[in-house]
Amino acid sequence: MELIVFVLASLMVLAGALGVVLRSNPVHAALSLVLTLFGVAVHFVALEAHFLAAVQVIVYAGAIVVLFLFVIMLLGVDKSEDLSIEPFPIQRPVAIVVGAAITGLVVAAVVRARDTIAETDTPLASDGDSNVQLLARNLFSDHVFAFEFTSILLIVAVAGTVVLTRKDKRKVEQ
């Protein structure tokens, strides 16, 4: 049963990822990205990371992809682009080789280390607490400073974006 869930979710993830890379229309690519993100959320549920699964759907599939679609529509670039145009003829083969090499190296490392990974099988020390409680206790005790700094990061990001995209009125008037 778990294997069936894993295979189906993995198919979702890989089909979506290939869709993002191969689809010529940006809207289709964004919708393929949703498929991948949902597949990853299913994996999170299977791994009993319930909070992250919820956040994955809300933040990634909800907010980030909607932001992508919003920008695509705002700029009016929702037309298929011609993927056969290739300014550097060597770029595609090299990119595919490099991508395959990254995958191959990581897979080789994982397969080599599979005995080490398999022998340390310690379940989360839960004491009956749910995943959300465990995560909250860890986040607000050990990582509370990092958590506060992310609020600064978000404020800076929002302020920076407003400054970037807003027109300078003084220059327009002159």
Add this chain to the structure above:
Amino acid sequence: MSAAMLGAVTPTTTYYLILSALLFGIGAAGLMVRRNPLIMFMCIELMLNAVNLSFVALAVRFGNIDGQTAVFFVLVVAAAEVVVGLGLIISVLKRRPGATADDLAELRG
């Protein structure tokens, strides 16, 4: 292999790590192949998700919740990154509709 045997096989951490490597490779190849800045951004999201998946798989395997906390921070940083990146893309593409990543080389100082 019979259905009963298939049901007995449970996916181990190795399966998740290999899936994560595949996802990362697809994202990396896409980032290098595609020239539309929006699609390149989506490929970065794919790579971030691959890393998140391996973080969660290893957090469960080693019984350490720190891995899931790291994924939480990756999510926050990804959200901030998308906000700034899409702001940049909007201000570039407004000025030059249909610009690709190659055209942006002219921004070099």
